[in-house]
Amino acid sequence: MRNKLVVTLTTVRGSKQYTLNQVARVLVPAFLLMAVLSFFxxxxxxxxxxxxxxxLAEDHQALSDQYESILGTQQLYVSELNELSSTLETLQEENLRMGELNATLDASLGGLESMLGLPxxxxxxxxxxxxxxxxxxxxLFLLHSIPNGVPIQGTRISxxxxxxxxxxxxxxxxxxxxxxxASRGTPVYATADGIVEFSGRQSGFGKLVILQHNFGFKTYYAHLDKLSVKAGELVAKGDLIAHSGNSGRSTGPHLHYEVRRLYSAIDPAPFLNWNIASFDTIFSEVGTVEWGR
Incomplete structure (x- = not known):
């Protein structure tokens, strides 16, 4: 029995013994040793x-962090590109606006040249x-200093x-x-800047306003109904000075208008159409005035 291994199995039915030879007795411990070694x-x-x-998890997290960083940087680039695109559009619009402004300015200057009668x-x-x-x-200074335009609107020359x-x-x-x-009560306006020399009644003229202007010019407004200014007052071109009537030696309501220079009467007709566009015409049409002086 010394060279044999006896294995006894006990169950509810009883015990049984099994005998292994020496090889088996060596293999079982070896198997158990292998199992223990395998476990460890x-x-x-x-x-x-x-x-x-x-x-690997840490590397994955690091890669995820790098990806998010790269994604954030890319989004930042996209945002900056969008802002740059918006800035470029704004610059283009501003450039276009400046071009339109320059064109408008050129047109305005061209219109001013045309209005002044210049090439x-x-x-x-x-x-x-x-x-x-x-x-x-x-x-404009001369047109405010020297009588020009009509003193009364919407009427005919009689x-x-x-x-x-x-x-x-x-x-x-x-x-x-x-x-x-003109009907009685039609507004009468000053045809140039000046000072009221006379405002009252005068034989033949009836109610009369006389205005003194620069360069020795005067204007007379006669046969008036209502006077709106007094002697010594300053008036500007276009100011209301009176209303038309039928006073004095007159056969019907009208305005008698005179232009004088140094007490000499001048035909008012060329002055009625004188304006900034036809500025040079007055110098040839009115030869009685020494314009050069």
Whole structure:
């Protein structure tokens, strides 16, 4: 029995014995040893695998963080590109607006040249703009200083400057002004800046307003109904000075209008159509005034 291994199995039915030889007695411990070694080796491998998995998880997290960082950077680039695109569009719109503004300015300067009766320029410079501005200012000064335009609106001329048969005396005499047929009470306006020399009643003229202007010019407004200014008052071109009527030596309601210079009567007709566009015409049409001086 010394060289045999006896294995006894006990059940509810009883016990049985089994005998193994010496080889079997060596293999079983070897198997058990292998099983123990396998268990420890497996545990060691499992621990190592767990460590590797933890490292992989950390690498995965790091890659995820890098991806999110790259994605955020890309989104930042996209946002900056959108902003840049918006800025470019704004610059294009501003450039277009400036182009339109320059075109408008050129058109305005061209219109100013046309209004002043000057030849058109190919290009406009600040110096040209200043020259046009100075020319316009000079002309406007003279047009406010010297009588021009009509003193009463919406009426017809009933009698002109020159020799005529007087409608009351029936005698030939000089008519020193222009008569505008107008209903009583029609507004009468100053044709230039000036000062009121006279405002009242005068024989033949009836109610009369006389205005003194620059460069020795005067204007007379006669046969008025209502006077709106007094002697010594300053008036500007276009100011209301009176209303038309039928006072004095008159056969019907009208305005008698005269332009005088140094007490000499001048035909008012050329002054009625004188404006900034036809500025140079007055110098040739009215030869009795020494314009050069």
């Amino acid at each position: 080796i497996s545990n060691a491998l499992l621990v190592k695998t767990s460590d590797d998995l933890a490292v 058109a320029s190919d290009t406009y410079t600040p110096q040209r703009a200043e020259a046009l501005k100075a020319t316009a200012a000079q002309r 009698d002109r400057f020159g020799m005529r048969t007087h409608p009351v005396t029936r005698k030939k005499d000089m008519h020193n002004g222009i008569d505008f047929a």
